[in-house]
Amino acid sequence: MPLNKFDIFTYQLSPVSRPQLGLFDENLTREQLMERKNKLFHEVFKAEVSFYHRRFKLNYRIEHIDKEFILIRLANKKTVSIEKEFHRETFESEPSCLIAIYNKPEIQIMAIESDRTSFGTSFTVAKLLTRTLERELNRLNLRIAINPKYEEKEFWQLIDRFSGQIEKLRFEFEYPNLPRVNDTLSEELKQASRNLKSEKTKIEFDAAKNEVLDNLDEDNSELSDLVKASSEGAGPAKIKVKGYRHWETTANKVKSVEFDELEVDLPNTEVEDYVQALKDLLKNG
Numbered sequence: 001m002p003l004n005k006f007d008i009f010t011y012q013l014s015p016v017s018r019p020q021l022g023l024f025d026e027n028l029t030r031e032q033l034m035e036r037k038n039k040l041f042h043e044v045f046k047a048e049v050s051f052y053h054r055r056f057k058l059n060y061r062i063e064h065i066d067k068e069f070i071l072i073r074l075a076n077k078k079t080v081s082i083e084k085e086f087h088r089e090t091f092e093s094e095p096s097c098l099i100a101i102y103n104k105p106e107i108q109i110m111a112i113e114s115d116r117t118s119f120g121t122s123f124t125v126a127k128l129l130t131r132t133l134e135r136e137l138n139r140l141n142l143r144i145a146i147n148p149k150y151e152e153k154e155f156w157q158l159i160d161r162f163s164g165q166i167e168k169l170r171f172e173f174e175y176p177n178l179p180r181v182n183d184t185l186s187e188e189l190k191q192a193s194r195n196l197k198s199e200k201t202k203i204e205f206d207a208a209k210n211e212v213l214d215n216l217d218e219d220n221s222e223l224s225d226l227v228k229a230s231s232e233g234a235g236p237a238k239i240k241v242k243g244y245r246h247w248e249t250t251a252n253k254v255k256s257v258e259f260d261e262l263e264v265d266l267p268n269t270e271v272e273d274y275v276q277a278l279k280d281l282l283k284n285g
Contacts, residue, residue, distance in 0.1 A: 003258040003259065003260060003261065004098070004113055004114075004115070004258070004259060004260070004261045004262075005113070005114040005256050005257070005258055006098075006100070006111040006112060006113055006114065006256065006257050006258075006259055007111070007112050007114050007122035007148065007254045007255070007256050008109060008110075008111055008148070008149045008254065008255045008256065008257065008282075009109070009110040009111075009112060009122070009126055009146050009147060009148050009149065009233065009254070010108060010109060010110075010146070010147055010148075010149055010178065010181075010232060010233020010234075011101075011108050011109075011110055011144055011145065011146045011147075011233075012108065012144070012145050012147075012174045012175060012178060012181075012233075012234075013037040013038070013041060013108075013137070013142050013143070013144055014034075014037075014142065014143055014145070014174065014175035014199060015030040015033040015034065015141060015142060015143075016138060016141050016142065016143050017197050017199065028141065030197075033140075033141055033142060037105075037142060038103050038104070038105050038108075040137070040140045040142060041103060041133075041137070041142070041144075042067065042070075042103055043140075044133065044136045044137065044140075045062065045065060045070050045072075045101075046065070049132060049136060050132070051074060051128065051132050052128075052131075052132070053076060053077070053119075053124075053128050054077075056077040058074060058075055058076065058077065059074075059075045059094060060072055060073060060074045060075065061073045063098075063262070063271055063275075064271055064272065064275045067103075068102065068103050068104045069100070069101065069102055069103065069275060069279055070100070070101040070103060071098065071099070071100050071101075071271075071275055071278070072098070072099045072100075072101070073096045073097070073098055073099075074096060074097060074099055074118075074125070074128075075094040075095065075096040075118070076094065076095055076096070076097075076118045076119050077092070077093075077094060078092075078093045078094070078095065079091065079092060079093065080092075080093045095115070095117045095118040096115075096118055097112065097113040097114075097115040097118040097119060097125060098111075098112075098113040098262060099111070099112050099113070099125065099129070100112075100278055100282065102279065102282050102283075106178070106180070107282070107283070108178055109149075109282055110126070110129070110146060111257070111278070111282055112125045112126060114256065122254065123148070123252070123254075126146045126148070129146060130144060130145075130146050143199065145174040145175075145200075145235075147174065147233045147234065147235055147236065147251075148233065148251070148253065148254035148255070149231065149232060149233045149254065149255040150231050150250055150253035150254055150255050151231065151253075151255055152227055152228060152231045154231075154250055154253045155227050155230070155231065155237055155250055156218060156227075158239060158248055158250065159216050159217075159239070162239065162241045162248065163216075164212060165212060165241045165242045165243075166207075166212055166213050166216060166239050166240070166241055166242075167206070167207045167211070167212050167213065167240055167241070167242050168204060168205065168206050168207070168213070168239065168240035168247075169204070169205045169213055169216070169237070169238070169239050169240075170202060170203065170204040170205075170237070170238045170239075170240075170247070171202070171203045171204075171226050171229075171230055171235065171236075171237050171238075172200060172201070172202050172235040172236055172237075172238070173185070173193075173200065173201045173202075173203070173229065173230075173234045173235045174199070174200060174234060174235050175193060175194075175198065175199055175200070178232070178233075178234075180232050181229050181232050181233070181234045184225045184226075184228045184229040184232075185225070185226075185229055185234075189201065189203075200235070203226065212242065230250065231250075236249050236250050236251035237249070237250045238250075238251075257281060257282075259277075259278060259281060260274070260277070262274050
């Protein structure tokens with residue numbers, strides 16, 4: 001069976017800063033929202049969801065849904081031009097990709113099939129999902145952030161590439177609620193973020209004028225903890241190199257896994273087997 005590549009993203013759910021009257025006319029507290037966030041997220045997919053891309057409403061099909069796992073096939077709208085016997089014809093095409101969502105509170109992973117024929121890149125799909133789910137979740141007084149997971153070595157390779165030239169280092173973290181992210185962040189930082197109702201927290205290290213940052217290596221345990229949180233999908237890391245106007249970033253790096261291709265028309269029993277195998281693969285991120 002052919003193998004498909006899935007890119008791995010983490011999603012984090014957090015309460016909106018100014019809540020409106022929520023689901024079933026309930027005004028839930030921030031604490032209650034955080035307790036129910038995964039259940040509310042699941043409810044979004046039990047209703048009709050409208051996905052849009054470039055002004056087109058997209059077709060989708062839920063291949064599988066249970067209380068902790070959702071498998072979606074999302075189709076793009078494209079036109080295909082074919083030339084035959086010196087005559088060009090245009091046809092409508094709807095290539096699709098799979099999106100697996102592991103909605104357990106301690107996991108919260110999206111695996112997006114990297115299929116160039118459908119949406120080009122998984123990052124395009126992640127942005128599309130963010131727009132759609134943000135709209136739906138805002139009605140429930142929640143917001144969503146979707147960030148790529150990446151290998152920690154990607155960050156250290158970036159540091160090595162510009163060794164002795166880095167004047168600024170910045171981490172951008174979403175509202176902390178994932179155990180594997182929380183475990184690597186200090187209690188003071190997490191508590192301050194919650195108390196201030198911060199949707200995004202930025203930590204920046206700036207060298208003195210005309211100097212560069214030092215001790216940017218894996219032996220620096222405080223830095224390593226920040227890198228681990230970032231690589232788990234908390235948010236990107238960025239560096240500013242002397243003489244460069246732009247920032248170098250991990251935001252375009254993503255961890256990938258290979259898995260069997262799921263044929264478009266399979267009996268339900270085979271889909272269930274596929275889902276269980278995919279769950280087992282994604283369980284460890």
